[in-house]
Structures are given as C-alpha cells and as structure tokens.
Amino acid sequence: MSAPENPAPAGAPPAGKPPEKKPPAPSTVGDVLKxxxxxxxxxxxxxxxxxxxxxxxxxxxxxxxxxxxxxxxxxxxxxxxxxxxxxxxxxxxxxxxxxxxxxxxxxxxxxxxxxxxxxxxxxxxxxxxxxxxxxxxxxxxxxxxxxxxxxxxxxxxxxxxxxxxxxxxxxxxxxxxxxxxxxxxxxxxxxxxxxxxxxxxxxxxxxxxxxxxxxxxxxxxxxxxxxxxxxxxxxxxxxxxxxxxxxxxxxxxxxxxxxxxxxxxxxxxxxxxxxxxxxxxxxxxxxxxxxSIMLKMSAKTKEEVFVPMQSQTMTDLKKELENCIGCGACRTVCPPCACGTEAKCTAFNDPVDNYDISLFHMIRFLHLMDSCVGCGQCSDVCPADIPLARLYRKFANPMQDELNYVTGMDDRTPPFFEIKLEEVQ
Amino acid sequence: MSEVKTTAASSCASSGEFVPKIVMFCCNWCSYAGADGAGVSRFQQPSNVRVVRVMCSSRVDPVHIYTAFLEGADAVLITGCHIGDCHYVNGNDKTLVKYKFIKSMLNEMGMEDDRLMLRWISASEGQQFAEFVTEMVEKVKALGPSPLRKDGVV
Known part of the structure; x- marks a missing residue:
C-alpha cells in the first residue's frame, strides 16, 4: 500500500532498509527496453x-x-x-x-x-x-x-x-x-x-x-x-x-x-x-x-459514512451548516470550481437574506453533484469545521451512481451540460 | 412579540387551515397560453399559485427555484412545451436535465418528492393546466409547510 508518493519524485527509503547502504543494483532478469x-x-x-x-x-x-x-x-x-x-x-x-x-x-x-x-x-x-x-x-x-x-x-x-x-x-x-x-x-x-x-x-x-x-x-x-x-x-x-x-x-x-x-x-x-x-x-x-483490496476498503467506509446520512433530515442539514461564517474558502480551494471571482454562488448570495441554508451552499451542492472529485480540501480549510466533503459527496453519490459517471476520469461532458439532441431530431 | 411571531409562522388563513403558497414558472409559448385558456374556458382552479412567465422553461435557473423555496414557497412547479415542440429547439431538454439534478438534490436534503414538479402543458391544454394546479394544491396541503421555509416567514 502506498499513499501519494511525493508529487515530485521519489519516495523515502523503504522501511526496513538503513539509508546509508548503497542502493542495490536493479535486477537483471529480462531485457532493458529501448x-x-x-x-x-x-x-x-x-x-x-x-x-x-x-x-x-x-x-x-x-x-x-x-x-x-x-x-x-x-x-x-x-x-x-x-x-x-x-x-x-x-x-x-x-x-x-x-x-x-x-x-x-x-x-x-x-x-x-x-x-x-x-x-x-x-x-x-x-x-x-x-x-x-x-x-x-x-x-x-x-x-x-x-x-x-x-x-x-x-x-x-x-x-x-x-x-x-x-x-x-x-x-x-x-x-x-x-x-x-x-x-x-x-x-x-x-x-x-x-x-x-x-x-x-x-x-x-x-x-x-x-x-x-x-x-x-x-x-x-x-x-x-x-x-x-x-x-x-x-x-x-x-x-x-x-x-x-x-x-x-x-x-x-x-x-x-x-x-x-x-x-x-x-x-x-x-x-x-x-x-x-x-x-x-x-x-x-x-x-x-x-x-481491488483498497477499493473494497473504500466501499466499506463509504457504506459506514453515507448509509446513516440517508436518514438525515433538513433540520440535521441546517444544524451542520449553521456555523458557516461565509468565508468562501471551500470554493477557493475547490478543484472543479471554474467560475472565477464572479460566480452564481457568490453573486446571488446575500448574507442579509439570513436563510437557514444560504444560497451559496444550495448552489454549491448542486454544482458539485456532477463535479465533486472528492479531494476533501473543503473540509480541511473550513474554519468552522463543517464536514463539507461529506455533505458534498452525500449529494453527489446518488447522481453519479445513477449516471454511471466518475468525475474527472475521462473526457465525458459533465452530465449537467449533457443535452441530448437526438430526441429532437 | 411572540404573539406576532406565532401568527406569522403558522401561515394560516383565519380559519386555521394551512394555505399553501406555490410558485409556478410557465413557458411564454405554451403553458402561459394554456393558463390563459383555462381562464377563458372558466375551468375552476385554486388560487394558491403565483405564476411567473418565462420565455422558455429552460430559463428557470436553479437559483430561481432555491430562492422561491428559501423565501417561503411550499412548492415550485415548472411547466413547458412538450419535448420536440420547444420554440428554441431544445430548451425543454435542458430543463429536463436541470430538473433531474435539482430534484435529486432536494430529495437528498429531505424535501418531499411532490414539492418540485415539472409538467409539459401545451397552449391548447387549458383543462390539463387547471387539473395539474388542483392536483398539486391538494398534494401540498397534505404535506404541510415546506421544511426549507424559515420560521416566521409568512
């Protein structure tokens, strides 16, 4: 099992081998390729x-x-x-x-x-x-x-x-x-x-x-x-x-x-x-x-996390979000968020409205349904410790499962923009 | 103060019965004319619906729907031309995609299924328009106030 090896190069000396030892020459079985x-x-x-x-x-x-x-x-x-x-x-x-x-x-x-x-x-x-x-x-x-x-x-x-x-x-x-x-x-x-x-x-x-x-x-x-x-x-x-x-x-x-x-x-x-x-x-x-072992572990955790969330009510959701201070850090770090400084989620969000769930979150939930990559940075940066990654995935999972769409794995158009023209013609 | 709040929160008519507030988005080229037709033909329908005319059902943005709910609507209805009849080629196909997403999202939030509805109603279908409105008002009356409505919003 290996977690991200350094995004730039190399890994630490493998466990169990003192670093001072001269690196062993690679095995010579098979031909070196051109x-x-x-x-x-x-x-x-x-x-x-x-x-x-x-x-x-x-x-x-x-x-x-x-x-x-x-x-x-x-x-x-x-x-x-x-x-x-x-x-x-x-x-x-x-x-x-x-x-x-x-x-x-x-x-x-x-x-x-x-x-x-x-x-x-x-x-x-x-x-x-x-x-x-x-x-x-x-x-x-x-x-x-x-x-x-x-x-x-x-x-x-x-x-x-x-x-x-x-x-x-x-x-x-x-x-x-x-x-x-x-x-x-x-x-x-x-x-x-x-x-x-x-x-x-x-x-x-x-x-x-x-x-x-x-x-x-x-x-x-x-x-x-x-x-x-x-x-x-x-x-x-x-x-x-x-x-x-x-x-x-x-x-x-x-x-x-x-x-x-x-x-x-x-x-x-x-x-x-x-x-x-x-x-x-x-x-x-x-x-x-x-x-496949790693994926099985993931599937198990996924069940443990999201099955109890299915019984969540609107009140629970409002409670999760009530500490939001509206700093927008979750949006700033979000990898698939592409709008830039002026976006729908910020332009229409007015703190004076004082809604229980702000328009900012409502729009973000919708946007991430087809684009959340599950990097979890939103939870990391949240100053109010709102478990945002879990909330975004809660909305994204059913839709991505239904559409059989894994975000960011291929060139498929995001399903929200996937308009079928054949039915018209 | 508390007295005022209670009266406001209940959003009730004087009889104490729950009166739903429903926002309806109608396409200019079909269901808005359908609504007109329903009126001209004198089909009876409840008066809980506030109609917003849009040039195409695809003009209805998620922001419109969310704002309606957050401002206290108990249900949001969208009506447009039948698939293939769109004045703008494929506007209603786009509506359908958006609708699926928003519906799935609201369901995940814990909203009942009937709070957001999409129906294709053409200009000649005044009868269907009146039936749809009647049906939805009955359903929403049974459901009660929307969970997204803020306490104190009338």
Whole structure:
C-alpha cells in the first residue's frame, strides 16, 4: 500500500532498509527496453540510472528521472516540485532548475493540497510537468472540460494513492500514540496496513492503520471512501503496487495511458535517465489485487459514512451548516470550481437574506453533484469545521451512481451540460 | 412579540387551515397560453399559485427555484412545451436535465418528492393546466409547510 508518493519524485527509503547502504543494483532478469519499445497501454517496471536518485528515491526514482529528463530535453519548460518545510509539510514550487527536481525527494503521505487551482494561473503561459494524485488529476480534467486548463500544455505523472493524512494530526499521533518526538521522525512509509515511522536513531515504530483510524487518527475521511486509487486518468500511471519482491524498493510500476506519456517515457530512456523492463503478468495482477483490496476498503467506509446520512433530515442539514461564517474558502480551494471571482454562488448570495441554508451552499451542492472529485480540501480549510466533503459527496453519490459517471476520469461532458439532441431530431 | 411571531409562522388563513403558497414558472409559448385558456374556458382552479412567465422553461435557473423555496414557497412547479415542440429547439431538454439534478438534490436534503414538479402543458391544454394546479394544491396541503421555509416567514 502506498499513499501519494511525493508529487515530485521519489519516495523515502523503504522501511526496513538503513539509508546509508548503497542502493542495490536493479535486477537483471529480462531485457532493458529501448525507447521505441514503449507502447501506449504497456506496463513496465522502471528505475533511474543515477545512483543518487535511486538512493534517495524509495521506488527506484523513476518519477524523478522522467521529470528531470523532460525538463533537460526541453519537452516542458517547468516542473512542479515539492519543497519540504518539515517532515510533515511541503509546498508546491514551480521550477525550471533540474537540480531542484533531483533535490525534492522523500515520500509524503501528508501532502493534502490539490494543485489544480495553482496550475490555472500558469497554464496559458508555459508547458508544465508534474506528478499528481488521482484526485489532483480529476480536478485538472474537470477544469479542462470547463476550458480553464489546456491539457496539451500539461504533462502529468499519476501516482497511486491509498490516502493522505493531515500533518497536524500525524504530529499529534506521533507524540501520543507512538510516543516519539515528532521532530525526530526522519521518514515514514505505509506497508502491509501499517504506518511505519523511522526516527533519526534508525529505529522503526509501527502502528496498524485500521486501529489508528478507529480513533480517527489515520487517513483523512474522504480518502477512506475514495474510489480512485490508481491515476489512470493521467499520462502515466506510476506506483509501487505490482512491483514484485525482486524489484521491491528498486523499481516503479508504470502503465502508459496516453501517447504523450509514451513520448515522455521514450525521452527518459533515450536520454539516459531511466531504464525500463516489461512488467511480468503476475506483477500486473498483483497491482490489480492491491487496487481491488483498497477499493473494497473504500466501499466499506463509504457504506459506514453515507448509509446513516440517508436518514438525515433538513433540520440535521441546517444544524451542520449553521456555523458557516461565509468565508468562501471551500470554493477557493475547490478543484472543479471554474467560475472565477464572479460566480452564481457568490453573486446571488446575500448574507442579509439570513436563510437557514444560504444560497451559496444550495448552489454549491448542486454544482458539485456532477463535479465533486472528492479531494476533501473543503473540509480541511473550513474554519468552522463543517464536514463539507461529506455533505458534498452525500449529494453527489446518488447522481453519479445513477449516471454511471466518475468525475474527472475521462473526457465525458459533465452530465449537467449533457443535452441530448437526438430526441429532437 | 411572540404573539406576532406565532401568527406569522403558522401561515394560516383565519380559519386555521394551512394555505399553501406555490410558485409556478410557465413557458411564454405554451403553458402561459394554456393558463390563459383555462381562464377563458372558466375551468375552476385554486388560487394558491403565483405564476411567473418565462420565455422558455429552460430559463428557470436553479437559483430561481432555491430562492422561491428559501423565501417561503411550499412548492415550485415548472411547466413547458412538450419535448420536440420547444420554440428554441431544445430548451425543454435542458430543463429536463436541470430538473433531474435539482430534484435529486432536494430529495437528498429531505424535501418531499411532490414539492418540485415539472409538467409539459401545451397552449391548447387549458383543462390539463387547471387539473395539474388542483392536483398539486391538494398534494401540498397534505404535506404541510415546506421544511426549507424559515420560521416566521409568512
């Protein structure tokens, strides 16, 4: 199980392996592929050819090397990397310096920000490459459907995501549950259902994620019922699910989703940044298996959260929303929200009306019925601690189920704008 | 003060019976003429409905419906031309899509199914118009005041 590996490159050294050890050479079974062998739909195992990238990057540093290759060979002008401010927090930074790309290493399960709105500011000026969680890419695709982001100018490497954690929460857990000083933690990894923290003295501390989540100390709630774990909507879908034991910690499983993805992968091979081999059938199966286990867990949580909500009445809903201070932060961070500063939800909302449920929320509920990507940022930013993600999903779930529509996974028109003309003609 | 509030909140006629307030959006090219026809032909119908004329049923925005409910309407009715007869090619197809979404949303909020209704009524169907209004007033009377109505709104 792997949560978003660092949206820019690499992962922490895999749990159980002291970082000082020289990175083991990748396995030599099978032939190393040439650039021309890469096909759309192909599944490969890859790693960086650079020793130091492999050392820093837990899963072979393939993502780092693809991004570095794309930048150095001029396929893109900028790369979005993560700049760590602590072991727990990082900010996305736009860079055109390849050293920054190599420097941004270390897996982050605490990265919760969604870069969609951030990308919107730059997308008309430059070509950008970035690593994304599935929900990041869903947001980007929703913006593209609303003509706000040009996908031709963006190259995305999707990372498997089993869920993210709130930085403040993980600090609290480290101190209270693990009994470790949060500042002593050097690396973290999720493996076999356990969250493992490695301290500076080289010791490993493990706790079961299920137990943490029972106390609401684990992943964020929206991640626990998220239905997209593999970013098949991006150009490349990478991750360490499906990496067989002989490659464990040394390779990244990659599936080529688009022609553009194949082009960038070819560039990384021909430019001497990465080596790839064909993934074996059992590897692909193992990846699917991890995915289906994760999806089953999600389905269970989804039931636990939303079935009791079905009996909610209008009074309950009014109660949930009564603390709203009308700051609009939920809209500002919302990845599929495309209107800009003047929008229906703000223009018609007058605080003087003093409705029990403001027009702002009524319109947002409706808009998100066909566009909510379930990133959960609305709940994160809400100063009044309203569980907005859960409320938005409550409205979105029945409609998206009925229409068999998963937001942001393909180019399908948002159902609200899907007008059937055939019936007329 | 409290006395005033009670009288206001009950939204009742002097007899104490609940009088529903219904907002109805009628398409200029069909059901508005249908309403006219109903009047000319003297079909009896209750007077609880406030008709708003729109140029096409697709002009009815979710904001209109929500505002009506939040301002105290007990039900909102939308009427338009039959599918295929739209004056603007496919306006009523758009209405249908919006209607499905808003209906699903209001249901999730805990509103009863009959509070929002869409019906295709053409210019010649005055009889159907009167029947639709009568039927809906009866249904809403049975349901009582809307849960979205704010306490104290008359």
């Amino acid at each position: 650039g021309s062998d890469i096909q759309v739909g192909g599944k490969y195992i890859g790693w960086s050819v650079r020793d130091e990238v492999r050392k820093e990057g837990g899963s072979g540093g393939l993502v780092t090397s693809i991004l570095a290759g794309a930048l150095e060979k001029g396929l893109v002008e900028h790369v979005v990397v993560l700049k760590k401010s602590s072991q727990y927090e990082a900010v996305p930074v736009l860079t055109s310096d390849v050293e920054d790309v190599y420097a941004s290493a270390g897996s982050m399960h605490m990265l919760i920000s969604n870069p969609t709105k951030y990308l919107r500011q730059f997308q008309n000026d430059a070509t950008i490459a970035l690593a994304v969680k599935p929900c990041d890419m869903r947001g980007i695709r929703e913006q593209q459907k609303r003509n706000m982001i040009d996908l031709d100018k963006i190259f995305t490497i999707g990372l498997n995501c089993g869920g993210t954690m709130m930085p403040y929460k993980i600090r609290k857990v480290t101190e209270e549950v693990y009994g470790v000083n949060p500042d002593d933690v050097r690396a973290e990894e999720i493996e076999k259902g356990k969250l493992i923290l490695e301290t500076t003295d080289g010791e490993h501390h493990a706790q079961s994620i299920d137990e943490l989540e029972e106390e609401d100390n684990g992943r964020r709630e929206n991640c626990r019922y998220c239905v997209v774990k593999i970013a098949t909507n991006a150009d490349l879908a990478c991750g360490n699910w499906g990496v067989m034991p002989d490659y464990a910690g040394k390779g990244t499983f990659v599936e080529v989703m688009t022609e553009k993805g194949a082009e960038f992968l070819r560039n990384a091979i021909d430019g001497g940044y990465a080596e790839l081999k064909v993934a074996s059938e059992p590897a692909a199966e193992a990846r699917g298996k991890v995915n």
